[in-house]
Amino acid sequence: MSDTIASPTTPSPNATSDHPLERSLKQYFGYDRFRAGQQEIIEQALSNRDALIVMPTGGGKSLCFQLPALLREGVTVVVSPLIALMQDQVEALQNNGIGATFLNSTVSGAEVRSRSNAILSGETKLLYVAPERLLSENFLQFLMQVRSSVGIAAFAIDEAHCVSEWGHDFRPEYRQMRQLRQKFPQVPMMALTATATQRVRGDIIDQLALAQPYIHVASFDRPNLYYEVRGKNSRTYVEIVKQIQKGGSGIIYCMSRRQVEELAFKLQRDRISALPYHAGLPDKDRSANQTRFIRDDVQVIVATIAFGMGINKPDVRFVIHYDLPRNLEGYYQEAGRAGRDSEPARCTLFLGFGDVKKIEWIIEQKGDEGERRIAYQQLRRVIDYAEGTDCRRTIQLSYFGESFPGNCDNCDNCKETRNIEDRTIEAMKFLSCVARCKERFGTNHIIDVLRGSKKKKVQQYQHEKLSTYGIGRDRTADEWKLLARSLLHQGLMDEATDGYSVLKLNPLSWEVMRRQRKVEMAVPVRPATEGKSDRDRSSADAEMLLLRLRGLRKQIADEQSVPPYVVFADSTLRLMAQERPESLMEFAQLSGVGNYKLEHYGDRFVKEIRDYCQEAISATLLQTLESYQQGLSIAEIAAARGFKARTIATHLAKLIERKQPIDLDRLVEPEVQKEIREAIEVVGGEALRPIYDHLGERYSFEEIRLVKAAVNAKLKIK
Incomplete structure (x- = not known):
């Protein structure tokens, strides 16, 4: 096996x-x-x-x-x-x-x-x-x-x-x-x-x-997803509208059907294309609403958390949990409907303690005591996730038994200004207290013992006589709770799996207590702020072409009565906007273009790209040209503009083909130019890969692209 x-x-x-x-x-x-x-x-x-x-x-x-x-x-x-x-x-x-x-x-x-x-x-x-x-x-x-x-x-x-x-x-x-x-x-x-x-x-x-x-x-990590938790307050609706206005399809999850209907109506009233989706709708309406969302006829679907949507839409750019989910596994799956195309997407959870009370009421309606116990444990894990200061991925992945080192740089906890503090001594105290309480109690009782509480339960078990009694008075109860969460998230302590909130030690716990393992914990130094979007910040020019390509995709999709992503994924459209292939040979090289799509859609998309490029030298090419004329190298231009070097080389190649004042000798050594020209004569100049292979992978694609552009420009003169 x-x-x-x-x-x-x-x-x-x-x-x-x-x-x-x-x-x-x-x-x-x-x-x-x-x-x-x-x-x-x-x-x-x-x-x-x-x-x-x-x-x-x-x-x-x-x-x-x-x-x-x-x-x-x-x-x-x-x-x-x-x-x-x-x-x-x-x-x-x-x-x-x-x-x-x-x-x-x-x-x-x-x-x-x-x-x-x-x-x-x-x-x-x-x-x-x-x-x-x-x-x-x-x-x-x-x-x-x-x-x-x-x-x-x-x-x-x-x-x-x-x-x-x-x-x-x-x-x-x-x-x-x-x-x-x-x-x-x-x-x-x-x-x-x-x-x-x-x-x-x-x-x-x-x-x-x-x-x-x-x-x-496989790893449960979804590196393209940005995770954040925000407090639920009077400005929450405004924050949701701002997220929607950034563009892209999105899903908003609510706890109840009534909340779904109210939020969908409110969005529609504010001229946002949104539809409700829950089990109480007639089958015909629910199916129609989902189809309209999948085919980009509406931007937002508002749905109940409990009702599985079964959406196979890869280009969902944001998922918002307006209400608190009941368990972490459900949240992971629902948030995971964002960014299935591996493009950047945002997952926002709003934490309101009124939601906690609602879920607790729902749990109390369960007839079986064991089910109630497990449901409460699952709720605690969600709250621990929402209130935790560790990397969101560390917390999520630990739930599935997978370790993650933290510092993902793609969640609110990692984006915020935080102090990483050494809490080894405090961890030793906490774990030692768990051991002396014989691993039979939860977090609150351990904190009571550490802080020298005189509660009846402490005295009932004679825990005021333990050596750890009162040794944690220098920390507040909230600080100890933060440490307890971090120990669980880092796998340095366990919790019973039978639904009881009993803390258990593991081999790593003993390493901490023997001073064989250091414990560090993230401590926020200011309130949560909105993380910067990880959307592709391509130029306005590239975005304009992308909009045209999306329009063409939607037109083709409507002709065939299929969702737009079936024609081409967002990631492939972005490649088209960045690479701008102006021949079928170049178009075929794009990731996401197979034989069938090349044959059926290639001509229309290549024509759209060619028409756009021929209208004028674009603003982004002019900006690259200006940077080049200032004496910057390809790497320096790329760094200054936030592009990859490959993209800048493509800009310069297009400028060369359009007979702009580009000195090729500044970009590619003359001896290298000669070898690449000779290779083009042998294998042809339609695609870069055969030239690259013929030259034994000694020269970069950027160098080959630039020389090929010069060759093309001379052929046009003839």
Whole structure:
């Protein structure tokens, strides 16, 4: 059994490879490089091995079964509990020229027969179904036909945590999925989920009868997401409006249906395109509202926290929790619907203690004492997260059993001015008190003992006689609470997992007490302030082109009745605006442009870019030209303007092609120019990579791009 840990990364926009899997990736999906872990998962799948994949939202789970499906004989059956998700994934696959379909309650009888015939004839490579349909007697009979006619390549069980009673969204019908192994013992099975503790992972393997599965547990870190917690007050609505006005699609979560309706109405009244979404709406209205949001007809959807949206929209730029979520796992998943395209996105949680009281009231309505106890523990973890001063990622990831060193520079706690203070002595006192209280009490009681409280409970257990009694009078109760939270977040102390708030020591606790480990803690020195946006701050000129490209994308999407992101992702549009390919050959090099999209959309997008570029020398090129004429180097111009050196080299190359006064000798040594010119004569000048490879990778892409521009300018003179 193999268990790997990985972090998601963004594919390189200009990379190519001779690896057959990467060629297939580019051909079908337009990307040049796999994200971390994907290639190994796919290789294991192609060896017909069972697998359990735990990968966070936006990490690229779907590709792990979609690409193998295209490279194997037969149909891959994908089990998904959410109709909206399966429909979105099928639309995206079809828009890449891939044979995919779904069978669910929204499909008419005649259409079911038509799609079934397409499956049996081998036209379909991926079939999406809900678990209820999959396990019906009629459908199992149909699968027998599929196996006999074209074969079943694999089963992919999405949202696999639903199998486990310990998961956050247990569904009894998932328990019955074991029948697949009994009826199709030779067909490999891949279980996929975004979150699963060790206990849930073991339950998934047992319940699905996975045979010696390959296990991949990716990092839960989402580095592109900015996390912040803000106090809930009379200005909260104004803050929300300001966030919306920064642009991009967003989701706002509320605790109740009434709050959803009121906030959506208020936004509409202020001329913000927003729609409500909750379980109390008629199915038709809820579906229509979600479709309008996915297709960018409205900017904001306001939804209940408890009702899962099942959104497969990758370009959500912000998620706001107007009310406090009930548990940290739910918050992680809901906030994780932002930035699934790996572009920067913002996650804001508003903390109001009135919300805490509401959740406590809801918990008290639970009939089972054990359920109430666990719910209170989950609520405490959310409050600890919201009030914590440690890096937000450190707190989140510790919840999932993953350590993170802190200082992410992409959350409010890391962006604010904080003092990192040595609290080793205080930690030794606190942990020692936990030990002397025999690990049977919670934070408040330990603080009472440390501060010499005369409360009845302290005297009841004769804890006033302990050596640690009163040794913490020099710190306030709030300071000790802050330290206790930090010890838990850093993994230097544990809390009981049975719902009781009992503190427990671990091996790291003893290292602290033996002075073998130093304890440092972040202490804020001023009230929270809004962190700077991590949005791409490209020039106004690039933003203008981006707006035009988005307009073209929306036009094409409306023509085809699909969401805009199905045509091209935001990240690919940004690359178009930055790289500005003016030929199909250059356009094909962009990350996110596969063969199908090149053929169907390439001409229209290249024309839009070419038209824009030919209207005039843009303001951004003029600014680069001015900086160059001041004697600055490419690196200096890039640093001054906040661009990458590659972008500035592209500006200068375009200026050279437009016969602007650029001295190439200042940018590229004459001897180097000569070698690059000779290479262009040998391999041609359409793409940079063949020239780069021919020259043995001795010269940079920037140098090649500049010389190629000079060659092009001379060819135009002829």
